[in-house]
Amino acid sequence: MLQLQLIPKTEFDRVSAAGVDRDAALALLADMCRLNTLVAIKRAGSGHLGSSFSALDLFVHLLFEALNTAELGWDHPDRDVFFSSKGHDVPGLYATLFALGVIPREKLLALRRLGGLDGHPDVRVPGIEANSGSLGMGISKGRGIAWGKWSLGLGGRVVVMTGDGELQEGQNWEALQAAAHDKLSRLTVVVDRNELQSDKPTEQIVALGSLDAKLDAFGWHVVSCDGHDHAALREAFAELRGVDDRPQALIAQTIKGKGVSFMERSAALAEGGGFYRWHAGAPGDDDFERAAAELVGRIDEQLATLELDVLQVEPVEPVEPPSREPAASLEAEPASGSGAPMQAKVSDEYVVEAYGEALVELGAEHDHLVVLDADLASDCRIRVFELTYPDRFVECGIAEQDMVSTAAGLARQGFLPVVNSFAAFLASRANEQIYNQVSEGTKVVYALHYAGLIPAGPGKSHQSLRDVSLLAALPSMTIVQPGNAAETSALLRWAVEEAEENVAIRLAIGPSPRAIELPDAEVAPGRGSLLRDGDDGLLLAYGPVLLHEALAASELLAERGIGLAVANMPWLNRIDGDWLSGTVAPYRRVFVLEDHAPVGALGDALRRELGGSPVTVFGVEGWPACGTPAEALRFHGLDGASIADRIEDAIARQA
C-alpha cells in the first residue's frame, strides 16, 4: 500500500526561523505546504489541487509575512482578516494553517471526513474567517467586515482572495462598486489570476478581458504582479498599504497547479487536449508519487541552497480504501466542480451519464433544443453535447442568473433551453430569474445536478437539500428525480417532448450504489412504482442513493419478520390521485425518505394530497454532514440500517 509522508510543523518552524533570505524561505515554505496539501488530498480521496497550488505562495506570503493575524491570533479584534472567496483552494490554506500551528495534524489528515476538515471553508475550523465555496460572496463579506472594523474603531485590514473565473459571478461587481462608494481603504482583494476555471481557460469560458481596466473603472486601486514571486508580492502589498482613499486590488498572476510540472497550466492543458484535469479530484498512486517526488526534490534543493539540513518527514497511515466501508453508497468520480473523490463503486451506473447521452439523442431529434452551461460541463456530462452541437450550446460561465434569464430569452425565441448547474447554485441563486422565466409562460428544463446529500465531501456549500422547497411553490413547475439510468432517459425525454409545464430534474452526481430494477420505464406523471412488497408499511423514496438505502432497510427488516414495501416515487410535487388512493392510502403506515431537508419536498406534497393519513418523513435534518457517504448517511440516520431501526421503532410505537 502507498506510503504517505507529512512534513511536521517543526520543520516549518526550522525553516521560518533559520534567518536565511526571507523571500527564499517563503518560497520554500510554500512548496512544503504544497507537499502536505497533496498528501491531505490524496488521503481524503478528493479536493482541489490546481487552485490550492496556484494560491499557496499567496497564502504563505500573507499569513507568514504580510498580515498580523498569526502574530495577534485569530481571536484578536485588531487582527488582519483574511479568507478566500473561492473556497475550493482550502486544502492549501489548511496546510498553511497547519504549518502555523493553528490546525492540528490529526485534523489535516481528516480532510473531508466527519469530524475533520470540511471540503469547503467553514468558520467552525480554526483560522477560517468565512464560509465560502459557493462563489462570488467574498468581497461583499469583506466589505461588511471592513465596515465593521471602521465602525468599531478596530485595527486590522481585510484581505479577500477571489478566483478569476469567480469574477464572472455578478455579486462581485455589486460589492466592488459599493466598496468603492464607501471608500473602504482597508479592504484589499487579491485575485488569484491562474487563467483557468473548472476545466477550461477563463478566456474561453467568458473572457475577463482587461481586468485592470475593469477594476480601475470600478474605482479600485489596482496593482499586478507575479503571484509566485515573494519579492514582487512584498513590493505590491507595501504599495497597497499606502493607499488610504479607496479599496485596492492585487491581480496576482499565478499558474494553476504551480509546483508540480505536469499539473502546471500549460503542460496540463497540452496533455489534456485543452482541458485541465487537476482542478479537482485526488491523483492516482502513480501521479501522486511523481508529484510528491518532484516536490520533495525541489524542497531539498532549496534547503541545500540555503545551507539547511535535508527535509525530515513523518510517515502517515493511509485511510482504508473506501470500498471496505460498511455503507453501500459511494462517492462520485472526480467532479471538477464538486471535487468529489475517486472511489471504488458497487455499480457502474451513473444517472448523470445517462442524462448526458439522452441529451445528445434528443438534440438530434429536436433542432430547437439548446443546452446552457455555467462552467460545469464535465460534471454535468454535457461536454458531448457541446462537442456534437456547438451551435446549440450556450456557455454562460459562473453566472447562474445570467444563464437563466438568457434561457428565458431563448425560450421567447422558440427554443427549448435545458439549463445546467449544481442544484445548490441553480435553484437558489437564480431563483428569482426562474420565477420570472416561468411567469412568461415559456417552457424551460432545469437540470439540477448534484442534488442531495451525497457526495458529502464537498460540504454544505455544494450539497443541495433545499432545491425542491425552492421551486415547489412556483406555478407550472414539475419536479422529478429519476432512480436509475433508464428512468433518467425516460423522464428527460418526457420533459422535452411531452411536459406542458417547466420541469426541474434532480440528478445524483455519483455512481448508483446499485443498479435498481424499475418496472418498464413508461412515464406516468404523478405515479410511483412498487419495488418491494410488504404488509407492515410503505416507504417512498427517490433517486439512486436513497432508493438503495430504502431497499437495504426493507431487506434488513424482512430478516426481522417485518414487511416493508418500497416504492420509487420520482414525482416530487405532482401526485396522481388514483395512484395515491390505490397504492399508498391502503397502507396504515406511510414513510417517506427524503434526499432533501424534511421540509418542502415529497413528504409535504404527500400530506397535502393525503388529507389526513399520517406520513412519517425521514430527511436530512440540520446542516448536511461533511464526510464519506457512509459517514454522512449514518450521521443523519439515513443509511439502510438506521432506517430499518427507525421504522421498526415507529411500527412498535404505533402497534
Add this chain to the structure above:
Amino acid sequence: MLQLQLIPKTEFDRVSAAGVDRDAALALLADMCRLNTLVAIKRAGSGHLGSSFSALDLFVHLLFEALNTAELGWDHPDRDVFFSSKGHDVPGLYATLFALGVIPREKLLALRRLGGLDGHPDVRVPGIEANSGSLGMGISKGRGIAWGKWSLGLGGRVVVMTGDGELQEGQNWEALQAAAHDKLSRLTVVVDRNELQSDKPTEQIVALGSLDAKLDAFGWHVVSCDGHDHAALREAFAELRGVDDRPQALIAQTIKGKGVSFMERSAALAEGGGFYRWHAGAPGDDDFERAAAELVGRIDEQLATLELDVLQVEPVEPVEPPSREPAASLEAEPASGSGAPMQAKVSDEYVVEAYGEALVELGAEHDHLVVLDADLASDCRIRVFELTYPDRFVECGIAEQDMVSTAAGLARQGFLPVVNSFAAFLASRANEQIYNQVSEGTKVVYALHYAGLIPAGPGKSHQSLRDVSLLAALPSMTIVQPGNAAETSALLRWAVEEAEENVAIRLAIGPSPRAIELPDAEVAPGRGSLLRDGDDGLLLAYGPVLLHEALAASELLAERGIGLAVANMPWLNRIDGDWLSGTVAPYRRVFVLEDHAPVGALGDALRRELGGSPVTVFGVEGWPACGTPAEALRFHGLDGASIADRIEDAIARQA
C-alpha cells in the same frame, strides 16, 4: 369630480403623418404620450411617472422611428425586439403603444386593474416583449433573444432599456461580459441615465462613477447623448447600427420627470429637500391639473410652431373612488418602490410604520444593531433610522446579494444586522447568500417588506407569495408575520433581543383594513391567539390583510348560524406542541388562510405537526392577480365573503 381627458389615437396619426420636421414631430408625440401617461396613472391611482417621463422620448424615438417593429408588427420574426428591463416605466410604454394602435383605449384606461394592464410588463399584453419589474434581468434576456435571432438566421436587432440605478444589480455585469464575449453585435442597451433611483440621486445611493469607462472596459461600444434630443438620438442610433463587432450601449442623458416643470429632477429634488417624490404614486388633483395644463400648453405651442391645428382631446370618466369599493382591504400609500396607489383607508394603522418606529427605539437601546437597505428606505420606513443613526445605516443600492453577504460580514464582527427589502426580491434573489450567512452560525434579522398579495397593482414581479417556502427549509430560521402594529413592535423586539435563531419578519406594506385587537402582546413562540370563538371550525390566519378577511368571514358565517373560530398565528414555521394539541387539535375542522401560495407556508407546517388531522388550506393559487385589493382578493377567493362560502361548503361536505 376631476375631469380627465385623453388624447385619442387619431391625434397621434395626424401629427405623425403631418409631414413636418420629423424630430420636432417626435418631440411632440412624446409630450402627447406624457399627457396620456399622466391620465392613465391618475386614473389607476398609482404608477411610476418619473421614469416614464424620462424614458418617453426614447420610447417614441425607438418605436416611431429607429426600429422596424411597428412596421413589421409584434409577431414578425424579423422584427426588432425592444423592451425595458426596469419595467416600472411601463405606463409610458403603454401610452406609446396606444399611440401606435397596439393597445386599445379601454386597456390603457384600465391600468393596474383586473383584466387591464399589469403594473409591470407582462408578455400577455400586446407589444410587451419581456416580463420585468424585478430589476437586472433585461440584458441577459436580450442576450438570449439576440443569440436566438443569430442562430435562426432571423433579421432584427434587440434593444434593451435599463435604468441607471438598476445597473447596481450584479446580473447586469454578468450579462454585459457574456454578451461581449459572444460579440453579440445585434444587441443594444439603452441606459435611461436620469441620475435618480427610488428616492435619491444614484450618486448618493451607490455611485455609478464613469459609466462610459465601465461599459468600455466590459467590451461594449459606448455612445452618449441627450436622451430628449431626437436629432442627437438619430445620430447616436445611426452610429450604433454601424457597429458589427460588439454589442453597443447608448447612455441617454435624461431628466427624471421630464416634461412637467415641478416633476423634473432638479426642481423636484429642491422642493423635496433632497428626495424625489415623483418616482411612484399618482399625483393629487391639484398637482394633476397643474401638470396636465402645462403639458397641454406646451403641446399646443408645438402644434402652433408646426402650423398644425390645436389638440383635440376626449373626456374620460374617472374610476369610482376606491373607498366605495365593496371589499374592505385597501391599498398602500404611495410606495416609491411598489408604486402602490393612494387610496382612502378604513384604518390609520400601517404595521410597517410600527416597524420603523420600533427599529429606532431598538437602535437607541442596542449599539450593535445596524440597518441595511437596498434603495427602499422610504417604503421600508427605515428613513428615520437612517437619519437618526447614520453611522449604523448601510446603504447597499439595488444589490440584494451584496446586502445580505455584507450583513453576514457585519454579523461576524459582532453586529446584529437588520436587512431590508421587498420579500419578492430579498428571499428570492439573495436566497443562496442567506443560506451562506445562516451557515456561519451568526444571527441576522430579515425584514421581508411588501409580503403577500396586497397591494395587487404592481403585479407579479412585486407580489411575494413564495417567500415563506424559500426560507422554511433553512436550519435556524424562524419566520413570522405580525397582525397589527403592537404585534409588529413586540415581534421585532423579540427578534432583536431574544431570538436565538435568524428571524424573517414578513410585513404588509399597506394600511391595515382594520386595527385588529389582539390579546396582550406577550410574545409566545409557536403559539397563536384566538380572536373569535366558534364551535364548527377553526380558521388560522396571519397578517393584517387576511386576518381581516378571516374575521369578516367569521362574522358572515355567524349570521348564517355557523360558528367559525378565528386564530391569529404569526409563527409560520414554528408551532408549539402544547398550543397545537390544546387549541387547534380539538377542532374537527381546521382551516388555514395563507397570504402566500398554498405550498410551503403555515398549512404545510401545521400538517407536519398535526400528523394526521386534516387541514384545509386557502391560499393564492397560480399567478397573483393584478388589480385593486378588492379585485385581487375576490379573484383568488380570499375575500371574506368568498372564504365564508368556501368554508360553509367544506363544512357541508364533511357533515
